[in-house]
Amino acid sequence: MVSARASLRTRLSNLIARRELLLSLITSDIRIKYKGSALGLFWSMLSPALTLATYYLVFSVFLKNGIPLFVVYLFAGLIVWNMFQTAVSSATGVIVDRAGLVKKVSFPREILALSNVGASVIYFVIQIVVLAIFLAIVGHAPAWGFLWLLPISFVALYLLTASIAVVMSAITVYLRDVRHLMDVVLQLWFWVSPVVYSYENSIAPALRIRGLTALYFINPMTPIILTFQRIFYVNTTVRSTTTGLPLHILPAWSMTTFAEVNVGLLVFAVALFLVALVIFGRLEGNFESEL
Amino acid sequence: MTNVIEVQDISKRFTIHHERNQTLKERILHPRSGSSEIFDALSDINFTVAQGETLGIVGHNGSGKSTLLKCICGVLKPTTGQIRLRGNLAALLELGAGFQHELSGRDNVYLYGSMLGFTRKMVDAIFDDVVAFSELEHFIDTPVKFYSSGMYVRLAFAVAVNVNPDILVVDEVLAVGDERFQAKCIDRIRRFQREGRTILLVTHQADTVRAICDRAIVLDHGNMIADGPVTEALRIFRERLLGDVIDHRPGGSGVVTIDGLSAPSGSFEVRHGSSLRFDATLTCDHAVSGNLVIEVFTRTGLLVSRNDAEASPVTLRPGVNKVGVELANVPLLDGVYDLNVGLVEPQGATMLAWREKAASLQVLYDGRSSGVVAIESSVTQW
Ligand SMILES: Nc1ncnc2c1ncn2[C@@H]1O[C@H](COP(=O)(O)OP(=O)(O)O)[C@@H](O)[C@H]1O
Numbered sequence: 053m054v055s056a057r058a059s060l061r062t063r064l065s066n067l068i069a070r071r072e073l074l075l076s077l078i079t080s081d082i083r084i085k086y087k088g089s090a091l092g093l094f095w096s097m098l099s100p101a102l103t104l105a106t107y108y109l110v111f112s113v114f115l116k117n118g119i120p121l122f123v124v125y126l127f128a129g130l131i132v133w134n135m136f137q138t139a140v141s142s143a144t145g146v147i148v149d150r151a152g153l154v155k156k157v158s159f160p161r162e163i164l165a166l167s168n169v170g171a172s173v174i175y176f177v178i179q180i181v182v183l184a185i186f187l188a189i190v191g192h193a194p195a196w197g198f199l200w201l202l203p204i205s206f207v208a209l210y211l212l213t214a215s216i217a218v219v220m221s222a223i224t225v226y227l228r229d230v231r232h233l234m235d236v237v238l239q240l241w242f243w244v245s246p247v248v249y250s251y252e253n254s255i256a257p258a259l260r261i262r263g264l265t266a267l268y269f270i271n272p273m274t275p276i277i278l279t280f281q282r283i284f285y286v287n288t289t290v291r292s293t294t295t296g297l298p299l300h301i302l303p304a305w306s307m308t309t310f311a312e313v314n315v316g317l318l319v320f321a322v323a324l325f326l327v328a329l330v331i332f333g334r335l336e337g338n339f340e341s342e343l
Numbered sequence: 344m345t346n347v348i349e350v351q352d353i354s355k356r357f358t359i360h361h362e363r364n365q366t367l368k369e370r371i372l373h374p375r376s377g378s379s380e381i382f383d384a385l386s387d388i389n390f391t392v393a394q395g396e397t398l399g400i401v402g403h404n405g406s407g408k409s410t411l412l413k414c415i416c417g418v419l420k421p422t423t424g425q426i427r428l429r430g431n432l433a434a435l436l437e438l439g440a441g442f443q444h445e446l447s448g449r450d451n452v453y454l455y456g457s458m459l460g461f462t463r464k465m466v467d468a469i470f471d472d473v474v475a476f477s478e479l480e481h482f483i484d485t486p487v488k489f490y491s492s493g494m495y496v497r498l499a500f501a502v503a504v505n506v507n508p509d510i511l512v513v514d515e516v517l518a519v520g521d522e523r524f525q526a527k528c529i530d531r532i533r534r535f536q537r538e539g540r541t542i543l544l545v546t547h548q549a550d551t552v553r554a555i556c557d558r559a560i561v562l563d564h565g566n567m568i569a570d571g572p573v574t575e576a577l578r579i580f581r582e583r584l585l586g587d588v589i590d591h592r593p594g595g596s597g598v599v600t601i602d603g604l605s606a607p608s609g610s611f612e613v614r615h616g617s618s619l620r621f622d623a624t625l626t627c628d629h630a631v632s633g634n635l636v637i638e639v640f641t642r643t644g645l646l647v648s649r650n651d652a653e654a655s656p657v658t659l660r661p662g663v664n665k666v667g668v669e670l671a672n673v674p675l676l677d678g679v680y681d682l683n684v685g686l687v688e689p690q691g692a693t694m695l696a697w698r699e700k701a702a703s704l705q706v707l708y709d710g711r712s713s714g715v716v717a718i719e720s721s722v723t724q725w
């Protein structure tokens with residue numbers, strides 16, 4: 053059934069019906085990237101492993117900030133950020149880049165953006181594996197009790213990323229320079245997220261005094277990153293290796309608080325994803341005269 | 344009979360931007376610039392296609408055929424109306440659209456199959472048939488960027504027909520590829536017909552429509568002007584093309600009409616192998632020269648012969664003209680045939696006048712061959 057405007061229900065059921073196409077697009081993307089090399093998986097693990105090794109060296113030898121195993125804190129946040137950033141920046145131009153396909157083959161167009169998100173999920177999983185291996189090597193156990201929050205947080209991250217990717221891919225059809233704008237926005241976004249610095253240990257007290265804590269948490273990436281850091285880095289307060297003073301690295305939330313935050317975020321992400329599909333549906337109607 | 348395609352009140356309106364204003368920067372700097380125009384590529388199209396039917400879609404260039412097919416297979420959203428489809432559909436709008444150049448033929452078969460909406464399992468099951476049909480056994484693991492356009496076409500067509508869709512939609516792609524592969528495609532289309540599948544076919548070749556379609560619709564500037572039996576639809580299509588020619592002639596002068604044909608003997612009866620002489624009467628309002636075109640059709644709509652009559656130029660004076668025509672050694676077997684007569688410009692580009700079914704030809708034959716024409720055969724035993 054084809055009609056002037058498809059309802060959200062139809063959009064969702066079309067998406068679900070075409071999940072095989074989504075998988076095909078993801079695998080063909082990855083296959084092109086590694087040109088069928090048998091070492092593909094190895095290479096894809098090598099790059100995050102090298103990153104991790106470099107940070108380990110840098111932060112434990114040269115840039116001692118006093119936070120023990122800072123590299124684990126950093127990498128836990130980076131995993132989340134990389135998934136978001138690579139998916140959004142590759143999906144932003146995807147409909148423009150694949151115009152030939154969009155104009156000649158019928159499929160739910162948002163699948164293109166979702167396939168980029170899918171490819172990022174694969175790299176996300178690879179990085180998690182690398183991190184797990186690293187933790188085993190250095191003998192640092194994750195917070196097992198919090199581990200069940202990981203899937204919830206991940207699904208929220210996935211839907212959040214997918215929503216932004218889908219909407220941006222459609223907007224770029226109309227405004228081509230949004231791509232460059234998005235690069236800048238992502239840079240800023242990165243710095244307002246607690247990836248390379250500890251929120252608790254830096255601006256948290258200042259914001260708390262002024263009652264502006266909520267402002268920092270408008271960024272939905274923040275709670276996800278904090279959850280991952282809580283799971284992998286574990287400690288909320290550590291003793292500085294340089295001064296010996298206690299450092300507040302992560303918010304000292306209870307497990308219930310973390311659970312509430314994540315479930316709340318998941319609900320928000322689901323709603324956002326549905327809104328994104330509706331927006332995409334509106335914008336999609338005019339693709340043929342813009343591509 | 345169930346309808347597998349129902350097209351209801353479909354219209355498609357395109358917005359054409361003259362000055363493209365596609366960046367945020369320009370939108371901010373010049374918020375109001377950039378004129379646009381609307382264009383109705385399809386207006387209120389209604390038709391249904393029954394299961395097992397083969398529908399031809401004909402129309403001049405730009406009449407909206409591809410737009411209609413794109414709406415049916417969901418590439419374009421119609422501006423109004425709705426389309427219901429029963430069963431799965433495979434569309435060949437442009438061959439090889441959707442191929443990834445970097446990937447091998449094999450990977451592309453799977454990717455393309457999934458774009459057409461088929462699962463990996465389904466493609467697994469037909470993979471060998473696809474390769475055999477495309478005759479690309481030796482190249483299936485080569486990236487398709489090294490394929491020739493013919494190889495591209497073969498692979499794409501092979502996927503689309505082997506996934507066994509309930510509905511096959513083909514847009515003017517049969518014309519590409521060599522003749523042998525074309526024949527193979529037509530063969531496959533016929534098998535589809537026998538299996539009761541539904542086919543929508545856009546083609547420029549009237550003969551293809553006649554040969555394989557059960558019904559045809561005619562589009563003209565986005566309107567559907569005919570929907571019916573192939574011969575009838577093709578006649579309307581031709582008349583409309585001709586009408587356009589007359590409408591678009593500068594000053595509206597220079598009208599030529601073919602008033603009729605008359606045979607000296609009073610009847611258009613001819614014995615197989617002998618010749619038939621007749622006169623054509625043409626009226627025109629100014630001197631004009633052109634070539635006379637004669638078409639002979641069987642009653643079932645098969646084109647037996649069309650001569651573009653390059654060798655028979657005529658020069659007409661203003662007023663009524665009579666030109667003599669001779670059909671020499673008519674090779675037809677017995678039956679009734681229709682004659683269409685037209686006058687084309689000397690360059691053969693525009694039709695100046697056309698008369699469909701100007702006369703019926705009765706051929707008498709008392710030999711033992713059957714069919715449309717006699718082909719002499721001699722058998723020698725060595
Ligand atoms: N994306 C588009 N934007 C604007 N006009 C279009 C677009 N696609 C097709 N058209 C116009 O619609 C008309 C019908 O085109 P089409 O369906 O391709 O014709 P056909 O296939 O019968 O030759 C043409 O005049 C063409 O210029």
Ligand SMILES: [Mg+2]
Nearest residue numbers: 408409410515
């Ligand atoms: Mg066309």
